[in-house]
Amino acid sequence: MNSxxxxxxxxxxxPLAGRLIPGLWLAAALLGVFGLYLGLVRAPVDAQQGQAxxxxxxxxxxxxxxxxxxxxxxxxxxxxxxxxxxxxxxMACALAPTGAIMTFLALWxxxxxxxxxxxxxxxxxxxxxxxxxxxxxxxxxxxxxxAIEDVRRADRAAGLLALVGVVNVPIIYFSVKWWxxxxxxxxxxxxxxxxxxxxxxxxxxxxxxFWAYCIAAALMxxxxxxxxxxxxxxxxxxxxxxx
Amino acid sequence: xxxxxxxxEFAAMGGYGLFVWGSLGMCAACMALELLWLRGRRxxxxxxxxxxxxxxAGMGGQS
Numbered sequence: 001m002n003s004x005x006x007x008x009x010x011x012x013x014x015p016l017a018g019r020l021i022p023g024l025w026l027a028a029a030l031l032g033v034f035g036l037y038l039g040l041v042r043a044p045v046d047a048q049q050g051q052a053x054x055x056x057x058x059x060x061x062x063x064x065x066x067x068x069x070x071x072x073x074x075x076x077x078x079x080x081x082x083x084x085x086x087x088x089x090x091m092a093c094a095l096a097p098t099g100a101i102m103t104f105l106a107l108w109x110x111x112x113x114x115x116x117x118x119x120x121x122x123x124x125x126x127x128x129x130x131x132x133x134x135x136x137x138x139x140x141x142x143x144x145x146x147a148i149e150d151v152r153r154a155d156r157a158a159g160l161l162a163l164v165g166v167v168n169v170p171i172i173y174f175s176v177k178w179w180x181x182x183x184x185x186x187x188x189x190x191x192x193x194x195x196x197x198x199x200x201x202x203x204x205x206x207x208x209x210f211w212a213y214c215i216a217a218a219l220m221x222x223x224x225x226x227x228x229x230x231x232x233x234x235x236x237x238x239x240x241x242x243x
Numbered sequence: 244x245x246x247x248x249x250x251x252e253f254a255a256m257g258g259y260g261l262f263v264w265g266s267l268g269m270c271a272a273c274m275a276l277e278l279l280w281l282r283g284r285r286x287x288x289x290x291x292x293x294x295x296x297x298x299x300a301g302m303g304g305q306s
Contacts, residue, residue: 036267040253044246051257055266062270101273109266116262213274220281227288240292 017219024216031209038202055113061210063106069099077159089155094222100138126175127183137165
């Protein structure tokens with residue numbers, strides 16, 4: 001427990017994040033190359049969808065990350081609100097753009113998958129609509145934070161929005177169960193896996209690559225946020241003067 | 244072992260090339276742009292800090 005509070009201070013977290021970033025980039029690159037090899041070269045063609053199904057190797061990781069990052073962002077925003085922790089609120093801000101990108105990618109790849117398999121780029125079905133709402137939540141979080149000049153007030157207002165928006169995540173996840181959607185059901189659920197092993201392994205490796213990418217991007221961003229917000233402090237000035 | 248016999252067959256993706264490569268390409272583009280933006284932001288912060296440090300020291304920033 002001690003170490004958690006130790007690294008809650010921005011001046012201690014800043015160098016820790018800096019040490020983690022290169023390894024995360026490397027992991028993202030290696031896992032990405034391996035995952036694409038498994039997904040595009042090794043995995044067999046799908047009997048129903050032909051080669052179009054290969055979009056799954058980026059669509060599912062992006063969609064999972066879009067939801068997970070939102071939960072992480074709301075979690076940090078909540079910690080920031082409850083414990084009045086600056087670093088936690090900075091983490092929430094650092095996650096939002098990456099989460100928005102993942103949401104956009106989930107929608108984009110979904111549209112490109114929908115066209116050949118459903119015959120349409122977009123339908124207002126529960127899964128697609130709730131994922132679009134997720135994109136608006138990310139954009140709303142960033143816009144609200146940017147619109148309030150006092151940064152600690154911005155943290156509180158945007159944090160509250162993030163927490164309220166959490167209700168959308170289970171709606172996205174369970175939408176394919178709760179409603180009769182055009183979107184297919186979950187391929188991986190507690191009751192089992194409904195896909196061939198090489199496809200599953202490729203998808204999981206790609207998911208790990210997306211994880212590493214998102215953590216690396218968020219840690220890089222939180223370092224800028226720390227520097228920008230703590231500019232007045234002695235340690236930041238020392239850090240910046242000695243690159 | 245692979246399910247492909249030629250590179251052009253791989254590129255065509257069974258007629259779904261536009262959709263498959265359009266998905267992968269957009270992912271790659273978004274990630275590359277985010278990375279470039281993050282690196283640019285870091286450089287901008289460092290430049291600004293060096294300029295300020297130079298001004299404080301009275302010897303001018305790095306051009």
